[in-house]
Structures are given as C-alpha cells and as structure tokens.
Amino acid sequence: MKNIKSIKTIKLLAVLFMSSIAFVSCSSDDDDHDNHDHEEELITTVKYTLTNGVDFVTLEFQDLDGEGGADGTYDISGPLTANTTYTGTIQLLNETESPADNITLEVQEEGDEHEFFYTPSISDITITKDDSDVDGNPIGILTTLTTGNAGTGSLTIELIHEPTKPNDGTSANAGGSTDVQVTFAVEVQ
Amino acid sequence: MKRLIICLVIAISSFSYSQNCNYIFLGEIKDFHDGTPIESATVHIIESDKYLISDFDGKFKIENLCTGTLTLTISHIGCETKTVSYTIENDVFKVISLEHHLEELNEVVVSSHLKTEGTSIEQSLNKADLEKYTDKSLGDALNSVSGVSSLNTGNTIVKPMIHGLHSSRLLIINNNVRMFDQEWGDEHAPNIDINASNKVEVIKGANTLKYGSDAIGGLILIQPKRYVAQDSLFGSTMLSLNSNGRGGNINSELIKTYKSGFYGRIQTSYKQFGDFKAPDYYLTNSGLKNLNASARVGYRTFEKGFDAYYSVVSNEFAILQASHIGNVGDLVAAINSREPRVIEDFSYTIDYPKQNILHHLAKIEAYKRFKNLGKLTVQYDMQINRRKEFDLRRGDLADTPVIDLRLFTNSLQSNLLIDYIENLKLDAGVLVRYQQNDAVSGTGVSPLIPDFDKYDASVYLIGNYDLNDSSEISAGARYDYTRIEAEKRYNLTDWNDTYNYDELFPQFETNDIDNSKILTRPEFTFHNISANLGYSKQFNNDLSLFVNYGLATRVPNPSELFSDGLHHSAARIETGLLTLNKEVANKFAVSFEHNNQDFGFSISPYFKSINDYIQLIPVGITTTIRGAFPVWEYNQINAQIFGVDIDINKKITNRFNYKGNLSLLKGDNLSEDIPLIHMPSTNFTNSISYYNNELNQLSISLTHKTVLQQNKYPDYNFYTFDPVLQEDVYVDISSTPAAYSLLSFNSTVSFKAFKTGSLKLELNIENLFNTNYNEYLNRQRYFSEELGRNINLKIKINY
Numbered sequence: 012m013k014n015i016k017s018i019k020t021i022k023l024l025a026v027l028f029m030s031s032i033a034f035v036s037c038s039s040d041d042d043d044h045d046n047h048d049h050e051e052e053l054i055t056t057v058k059y060t061l062t063n064g065v066d067f068v069t070l071e072f073q074d075l076d077g078e079g080g081a082d083g084t085y086d087i088s089g090p091l092t093a094n095t096t097y098t099g100t101i102q103l104l105n106e107t108e109s110p111a112d113n114i115t116l117e118v119q120e121e122g123d124e125h126e127f128f129y130t131p132s133i134s135d136i137t138i139t140k141d142d143s144d145v146d147g148n149p150i151g152i153l154t155t156l157t158t159g160n161a162g163t164g165s166l167t168i169e170l171i172h173e174p175t176k177p178n179d180g181t182s183a184n185a186g187g188s189t190d191v192q193v194t195f196a197v198e199v200q
Numbered sequence: 201m202k203r204l205i206i207c208l209v210i211a212i213s214s215f216s217y218s219q220n221c222n223y224i225f226l227g228e229i230k231d232f233h234d235g236t237p238i239e240s241a242t243v244h245i246i247e248s249d250k251y252l253i254s255d256f257d258g259k260f261k262i263e264n265l266c267t268g269t270l271t272l273t274i275s276h277i278g279c280e281t282k283t284v285s286y287t288i289e290n291d292v293f294k295v296i297s298l299e300h301h302l303e304e305l306n307e308v309v310v311s312s313h314l315k316t317e318g319t320s321i322e323q324s325l326n327k328a329d330l331e332k333y334t335d336k337s338l339g340d341a342l343n344s345v346s347g348v349s350s351l352n353t354g355n356t357i358v359k360p361m362i363h364g365l366h367s368s369r370l371l372i373i374n375n376n377v378r379m380f381d382q383e384w385g386d387e388h389a390p391n392i393d394i395n396a397s398n399k400v401e402v403i404k405g406a407n408t409l410k411y412g413s414d415a416i417g418g419l420i421l422i423q424p425k426r427y428v429a430q431d432s433l434f435g436s437t438m439l440s441l442n443s444n445g446r447g448g449n450i451n452s453e454l455i456k457t458y459k460s461g462f463y464g465r466i467q468t469s470y471k472q473f474g475d476f477k478a479p480d481y482y483l484t485n486s487g488l489k490n491l492n493a494s495a496r497v498g499y500r501t502f503e504k505g506f507d508a509y510y511s512v513v514s515n516e517f518a519i520l521q522a523s524h525i526g527n528v529g530d531l532v533a534a535i536n537s538r539e540p541r542v543i544e545d546f547s548y549t550i551d552y553p554k555q556n557i558l559h560h561l562a563k564i565e566a567y568k569r570f571k572n573l574g575k576l577t578v579q580y581d582m583q584i585n586r587r588k589e590f591d592l593r594r595g596d597l598a599d600t601p602v603i604d605l606r607l608f609t610n611s612l613q614s615n616l617l618i619d620y621i622e623n624l625k626l627d628a629g630v631l632v633r634y635q636q637n638d639a640v641s642g643t644g645v646s647p648l649i650p651d652f653d654k655y656d657a658s659v660y661l662i663g664n665y666d667l668n669d670s671s672e673i674s675a676g677a678r679y680d681y682t683r684i685e686a687e688k689r690y691n692l693t694d695w696n697d698t699y700n701y702d703e704l705f706p707q708f709e710t711n712d713i714d715n716s717k718i719l720t721r722p723e724f725t726f727h728n729i730s731a732n733l734g735y736s737k738q739f740n741n742d743l744s745l746f747v748n749y750g751l752a753t754r755v756p757n758p759s760e761l762f763s764d765g766l767h768h769s770a771a772r773i774e775t776g777l778l779t780l781n782k783e784v785a786n787k788f789a790v791s792f793e794h795n796n797q798d799f800g801f802s803i804s805p806y807f808k809s810i811n812d813y814i815q816l817i818p819v820g821i822t823t824t825i826r827g828a829f830p831v832w833e834y835n836q837i838n839a840q841i842f843g844v845d846i847d848i849n850k851k852i853t854n855r856f857n858y859k860g861n862l863s864l865l866k867g868d869n870l871s872e873d874i875p876l877i878h879m880p881s882t883n884f885t886n887s888i889s890y891y892n893n894e895l896n897q898l899s900i901s902l903t904h905k906t907v908l909q910q911n912k913y914p915d916y917n918f919y920t921f922d923p924v925l926q927e928d929v930y931v932d933i934s935s936t937p938a939a940y941s942l943l944s945f946n947s948t949v950s951f952k953a954f955k956t957g958s959l960k961l962e963l964n965i966e967n968l969f970n971t972n973y974n975e976y977l978n979r980q981r982y983f984s985e986e987l988g989r990n991i992n993l994k995i996k997i998n999y
Contacts, residue, residue, distance in 0.1 A: 192923070
C-alpha cells in the first residue's frame with residue numbers, strides 16, 4: 012500500500028514538473044533572443060511646413076536619440092511675412108528608421124483619439140484647422156495660418172492623445188496626455 | 201552489562217527451544233538525537249492489548265511471545281508517538297528511537313505565541329487574520345501589523361514596506377523560496393496569493409541570515425501548514441463579495457492526509473474587480489483579474505520527508521487611466537485639479553495602461569535526520585516571472601507592451617541543522633543561484649531593465665545557544681558572492697558626456713555603435729559579509745526582552761544600476777547609475793514584551809544606520825519631444841532611520857477586548873541634512889471588539905486608524921516654463937497629503953453545518969464614513985483620491 016502511494020506521488024510529481032517545463036517552454040515562444048531590440052517607436056522629428064504658394068517656411072524640431080541623451084535641435088528656415096495667409100502641414104517622423112517612418116499617418120487613422128493644438132504667443136497670428144476626424148471634429152494636420160503685423164514670439168505645437176473632443180480649442184482644457192510638445196521661436200516681418 | 205543480559209536471555213531461551221510461545225522481546229527506548237534513554241515511556245502491545253512502562257534505562261521486556269508479528273505503539277510526553285512492527289521467530293533485542301524535540305511539532309502543540317526564531321522580533325498573521333484579506337493583496341494584509349506600511353501604485357499594486365524600507369531591502373520568503381519578482385521598481389508588487397498560505401510572519405529585527413544578507417528592512421516569511429499524519433480528507437471554500445469594485449474572490453482548497461505521513465493539497469482562487477470608486481467618482485480603469493492555483497504533495501515523518509510545491513499566479517492589473525500623462529505640464533494640471541483627468545462610468549473592462557504578470561514557482565525539498573547529528577535539508581527551486589506593462593500607444597503598437605521582461609531564477613540550497621548537542625543548535629548552509637533576465641524584444645522601446653545574468657553563491661553559519669532556562673543567545677555570519685553580467689545599449693552622449701562612463705568603464709565598451717547608441721557589457725562582482733547577534737530573556741511576570749544587532753549588505757539591484765528611460769505612468773525619466781556601490785546597514789532593535797491573558801504589550805524601538813543608501817530622487821528637468829520631463833536619478837547618501845512600534849492589548853471584560861498599535865518613524869538623509877523621501881508618517885490604530893462564544897462565536901469589532909500628515913519630507917518642488925501658458929509653473933511633487941482617519945467595522949459568526957463542517961459568515965465595512973483622503977505612499981496620489989466605502993460579505997464553508 013505504501014509503495015503504491017509513493018508511486019502515485021512520484022507520478023504526480025512528474026506531472027507537476029512536466030507541466031512546469033511546459034509552461035517554461037510556452038512562455039519562450041515569442042522570444043527571438045536577437046538582443047538587438049533597438050528599433051524604437053519614437054517621434055524624432057516634428058516638421059511644420061508653411062507656404063503661401065510662393066515661399067516656403069519650415070519649422071523643424073529633431074531629437075534623434077529620443078528621451079535623454081543629446082538635446083533636440085530647432086531649425087527654422089526663415090521669418091514669416093506680415094499680413095499673409097499660409098497653408099500649413101504638419102509631419103511627425105521617426106528618422107531612426109530608414110526610410111523614415113511617417114507617424115502622421117497613424118495620427119490621421121486614429122484621428123478621433125488625437126488632436127494637434129497650435130498656440131502662438133503673438134496675438135496677431137491666427138491658426139485654423141482644416142481637416143476633421145470621423146466625428147467631424149478637427150485633427151489639425153492641415154491648417155491655415157494667417158499673420159498680422161510684424162513681431163517676434165513663439166509658436167507651441169502640441170499633439171494630445173485622447174483629448175476631450177470637441178473642446179474649446181485650447182490644449183489646457185482638452186485633457187488627454189501630451190505626445191508632442193515643441194515650441195518654436197517665430198518672427199513675423 | 202547490556203550484552204550480558206542479552207546473552208543470558210538468549211541462553212535461557214535456547215533451553216526452551218521446543219516451546220513455541222516462549223520468546224522474549226527486549227526493547228530499549230532512546231532519544232533520537234543524543235541517544236539518552238527515555239524513562240517512563242508507555243509501550244502498548246497491540247496484539248495482546250497490554251501496556252508496559254520503560255524503566256530508568258529506557259528498557260522494557262516482553263516475555264512469553266509466540267511466533268508471529270509483534271506490534272508496539274510507544275508514546276511519551278513530548279515525543280512523537282511511534283508504531284513499530286516486528287516478526288518474532290527468535291528472541292529479539294531492539295533499540296527504538298523516539299523524537300524528543302517539541303519545536304518540530306509546532307502544529308501539534310499549536311501555539312500562537314511560538315516564534316520561528318527564538319531571538320527575533322517578529323509578529324505574525326495567522327490563517328484567520330489572512331482570511332480577512334482573501335480578496336486583497338499581501339501588502340494590504342501586512343499593513344495591519346505595526347511598523348509595516350505599504351507603497352502603492354493605485355489600490356491594487358501594493359508593496360509591503362517595513363520601517364520605511366521596501367523592494368529589495370525586504371526579503372519575501374514564500375514556502376522557503378525567496379521571491380524574485382518585485383524588485384525592479386515601485387510598481388512591481390509581490391505576486392503571492394495569500395490564500396495559498398497559512399501563516400505570515402514579519403521579522404523586523406533578527407535572524408534573517410538563513411535567507412539572505414540583504415534584509416535591511418526585514419523579512420516576510422510566508423509559511424505553509426504542516427499536517428498531522430492521519431487519514432483525512434478536508435477542505436474549505438470561501439466566497440467574498442464587495443460593493444466597491446463590484447467584485448470579489450472565490451477560493452477553494454482540498455487537503456488529503458494519510459497516516460503514513462503522505463499529504464497533498466490543491467488550492468485555487470479567482471478574483472475579479474471592476475473600476476473601484478473614490479468617495480465622489482469612479483477610478484476609471486482600476487480593476488483587476490487574478491487567477492491563482494497551487495498544488496503541494498509531500499511525505500513527512502520525523503526522520504525523513506519531502507515536500508514538492510508548485511504555484512502559478514496570473515495577475516492583470518488596470519492602471520488608473522488618469523495617471524497616464526504626457527509631460528510635466530500634464531503633471532501640474534493633474535496636481536492642481538482635484539479630480540482625475542478621466543472619469544467615466546463603472547466598467548469591468550481592463551484597458552490600457554495595464555500590467556500582465558505571470559509568476560510560476562516550483563520547489564522540491566527533501567530532508568533526512570541523522571542520529572547523533574541533526575537534520576539535512578536540500579532544496580531546489582525555480583521561478584519564472586513574466587511581466588508585461590502596456591501603455592497607451594498609437595497605431596500598430598497599440599497592443600504591444602512597453603515593458604516585457606522575463607526573469608528566470610534557479611536556486612539550489614542545503615541546510616544542515618545540528619541539534620544533538622544540548623542547549624546548542626547550529627545551522628550551516630550553502631546556496632547557489634542563477635538568475636537570468638530577458639528583456640523580451642519586440643516592444644519597440646529600449647528596455648528599462650536590460651538583459652542580464654546574475655550568479656550568487658553563499659555560505660552561512662548560525663548558532664543558537666540556551667544560556668539557561670530563560671535566556672538564549674544567537675549569533676551568525678554569512679558570506680555572499682554576487683556577479684552581474686549585463687548587456688545594454690547606451691546613448692553615446694549619455695555614455696561619453698553625461699555620465700563620463702567612457703573613462704570610468706572603458707572595459708565595458710564594445711565596438712558595436714549604431715544610431716548614436718553604443719552596446720556595452722557591464723560586469724560587476726561583489727563580496728558581502730553580513731552578521732547577526734541576538735539575545736532573548738524571559739522574566740517572571742510574563743515579561744520578555746529581545747535584543748538584536750544586525751549587519752546587512754545589499755548589492756545594488758539591476759534597476760538601480762541600469763534603469764534608463766521613461767516611466768509613463770509616473771511621467772518621469774528614471775536613470776540608473778553604474779557607479780553605485782553596495783549598501784551597508786547596521787541595525788539595532790530591542791523589544792520588550794509582556795504577555796498574559798488580560799494584558800499584553802510590546803514596545804520595540806529600532807535604529808538603522810545605512811551607509812551608501814540608494815535612493816531615487818528628482819534631480820531636474822529634461823526637454824524631449826513631448827515637452828519637459830522630470831528626471832529621477834539614483835544616488836547614494838548616508839541615511840539613518842529610527843522609530844518605535846508599540847502594540848497593546850487589554851481585556852476589558854470577558855466579552856470586550858481592546859487592541860491598539862502605534863508606529864513612529866523618522867528617516868534622515870545625513871549627507872544632505874534633510875529628511876528621507878517616502879517615509880511613512882506616524883500612524884496609530886485603536887480597535888475594540890466584542891466576542892461571545894455562546895452566540896455562534898459572534899465577534900464584532902470597530903477599528904479606527906489615523907495616519908498623520910508627513911511633515912518631514914525632502915522638498916524637491918521646482919518651477920518650469922510652460923510654453924502654452926507662457927509662464928513659469930510650480931511643480932509641487934513633494935508636498936504631502938493631509939492627515940486622515942478611517943473607521944472600519946468587522947463582524948463574524950460561525951454555524952455548525954453538515955456533520956463535521958462549519959459555516960462562517962463575515963460582514964465588513966471599510967471606510968465607514970466614505971472619507972475623502974490621499975495617502976503619501978501612493979504613487980498615484982497626484983491623480984486621484986483613495987477608495988471610498990466598501991461593504992464586504994464573506995462566506996466560508998469548512999468541510
């Protein structure tokens with residue numbers, strides 16, 4: 012009787028350990044052990060291109076090594092012209108990939124969960140959003156920017172993830188969490 | 201003399217060879233350990249149903265035996281009763297060893313005041329205490345012990361904290377297996393189903409060397425039940441329902457024991473909660489789902505035995521949606537608005553952000569006792585912890601975790617307990633351990649904790665010596681060898697400029713550089729010595745004194761060395777440092793206890809001086825594409841913590857009892873002459889209970905807990921420019937929340953059910969007045985308030 016019991020126990024133990032081995036092997040299914048996991052999903056570049064049909068002005072922020080590391084750099088191609096209407100397009104890129112990954116497309120696809128906000132410190136600048144998501148609310152990839160009199164100041168561009176939609180047009184009241192926030196020094200002359 | 205008697209007996213019996221029923225059995229009963237004869241043991245002869253008593257030399261004689269089987273049951277006060285069987289064909293002389301040591305038979309003696317370690321300062325939670333927390337976590341259950349608090353991420357991820365210290369400064373020993381699953385960050389809670397355990401002990405100051413050198417905070421011992429060797433089948437099912445979170449827990453266990461010493465137990469529990477509710481709003485995305493199972497088989501006799509244990513814990517925790525923020529501006533908005541950013545209606549859905557954790561634990565342990573020596577135990581254990589943390593992500597990566605780690609731990613250890621010398625007990629042991637962390641690829645994010653291999657080897661020797669009947673002294677020493685080999689990519693600018701690692705650690709560099717990142721292979725070796733000295737003394741009048749000194753050494757863990765990246769839910773960038781050294785702590789603890797039926801108290805002051813204490817503190821701001829982020833960096837300072845835990849219980853009348861406890865603590869950063877960050881504030885609990893055995897064991901209790909505001913905190917607040925508002929904003933990340941008081945109600949009643957079973961009903965109300973409050977030690981205190989009122993009903997059936 013005792014022998015039978017111990018055989019049973021051994022069997023049970025064997026089953027236990029087999030199953031734990033099975034668990035171990037199961038959990039390794041998605042592991043390719045390449046140890047080269049550095050294809051990161053980053054937004055490295057924000058590029059705001061403005062044109063009045065003749066001239067182009069680009070505002071670009073680039074931080075190729077992501078958070079931490081070297082600081083990002085701003086590149087502003089030139090001043091804006093006073094009392095002019097520009098068509099604006101924003102682009103988010105991941106330039107650590109080759110060719111660069113256009114993240115704007117993802118934002119557009121999930122337009123109802125995203126919105127760009129443009130906050131100029133110069134009161135004469137007005138920006139309107141020219142595109143809309145499935146619910147008819149603005150996304151802000153396509154914009155119209157109108158300048159007034161000459162002046163200097165800044166333009167802050169934000170991408171908010173899961174904002175309240177519709178909102179009052181300011182990022183402060185839209186809730187959500189910030190995916191992008193860059194501030195360009197702008198000059199209108 | 202003995203031989204002469206035997207010869208004589210044999211000689212006599214040979215004369216009467218022709219007779220069949222004239223054999224003689226001579227027995228000698230000895231203590232298993234030291235061979236001393238056991239006097240006055242009762243010998244029951246089963247076949248003839250007669251009783252004998254052993255003489256002064258432990259001997260007894262049975263005459264006129266016939267050919268056949270002789271079965272004897274030998275019992276003695278304080279010994280394990282033993283049944284032996286012999287075939288009688290001749291005269292026989294046998295030595296029968298009995299076990300004369302009580303401490304191995306705790307379950308038979310059953311005492312709530314029995315300490316695991318004689319000279320340690322410890323408190324325990326028994327099965328009944330644990331059942332109150334069946335649908336909560338280990339951290340919640342321990343929170344009721346004085347001196348123990350918890351570090352929370354929301355209300356479901358709860359890390360226990362002893363005397364203000366947590367994570368890798370606490371050893372959590374589950375079924376004699378050291379848990380490796382909660383060390384790499386504040387939001388990594390231990391994956392333990394408290395329903396699988398029978399008793400939890402908190403060892404605040406003491407004999408922890410057997411388990412590790414790094415118990416600077418203390419030790420949490422989770423103990424299984426020992427079963428009495430008898431043929432039995434029993435079990436229990438417990439159902440718990442809660443109004444807050446609209447969920448609950450169901451736990452079932454079934455136990456089979458055999459007279460031979462074999463036993464088996466299976467247990468499983470399932471828990472589910474939806475969104476919890478603060479007094480005024482739902483905490484959107486705060487639910488959880490747990491599925492746990494454990495199985496245990498073993499064989500246990502005094503001389504030898506084994507125990508095999510396997511458990512799996514599968515946890516899915518939602519992380520408060522409002523705590524996912526993008527940058528420091530969002531953090532300021534969260535701090536300043538008194539409500540969470542996202543408030544929706546109740547839901548069971550667990551959305552992103554969330555954590556998925558699967559933890560396997562398997563162990564097999566075997567022991568054998570050797571005469572005139574002691575007990576040798578060998579154990580192998582294995583753990584796999586797979587942790588996936590999901591964040592709010594865009595596009596194709598929405599369902600891909602940002603953190604995906606697999607930690608595999610393997611240990612082989614043996615312990616030799618030498619207990620044959622009177623008054624002296626020695627424990628000697630060796631341990632080897634191999635640990636591998638795999639930062640599973642495919643997350644699209646550089647891993648917060650990199651791939652690493654960790655090797656440990658340890659030896660220890662602990663001695664316990666009884667000075668006299670009332671006092672005991674213990675001393676021990678341990679040596680640990682640790683080697684960490686990691687593989688990690690660093691930003692070239694960080695490696696070369698920010699941290700100057702290219703000059704400090706050129707040997708870690710490889711030539712693999714691409715995309716402005718450098719592949720490095722950091723390797724570290726540590727040698728640690730730790731030691732312990734304890735003394736206990738029992739006075740008359742139920743007074744006892746415990747004094748303890750400990751030297752503990754902790755190697756920086758991989759998160760402290762290598763962390764590098766954004767912690768989304770905390771909106772902070774955490775950076776580890778390769779230059780970190782080991783932490784060395786000197787701990788002194790004293791406990792003065794009084795225990796009797798009517799009045800008991802314990803006063804336990806302690807002092808810890810920790811050199812090179814590793815802490816994570818905010819150091820500044822960095823600009824990213826998301827805007828400004830606070831950077832939290834590890835640094836090392838000299839710290840000291842001192843405090844006192846006081847426990848009181850008083851019997852007011854036969855029916856009414858009072859219990860109270862108070863914890864005072866002060867932690868200082870001596871290097872900078874400021875308080876330590878994240879130290880629990882002064883808190884005290886008063887509880888009054890009514891118990892009536894005649895009214896179906898009715899028990900009613902009211903508990904009042906007060907947590908004062910922590911006034912001693914380091915001020916790491918700062919200003920940052922908000923480009924949208926075009927002004928400087930104040931980031932108040934340090935100020936502590938106000939004091940709060942909570943009242944809770946607990947009642948239980950038991951009924952007899954079926955023939956042998958029982959039915960227990962329990963009704964609890966937590967946060968009775970639906971008080972609004974925030975807790976300093978909750979990482980999500982910026983984003984929401986703590987839970988409001990909860991009504992809880994439990995039904996337990998024993999069968």
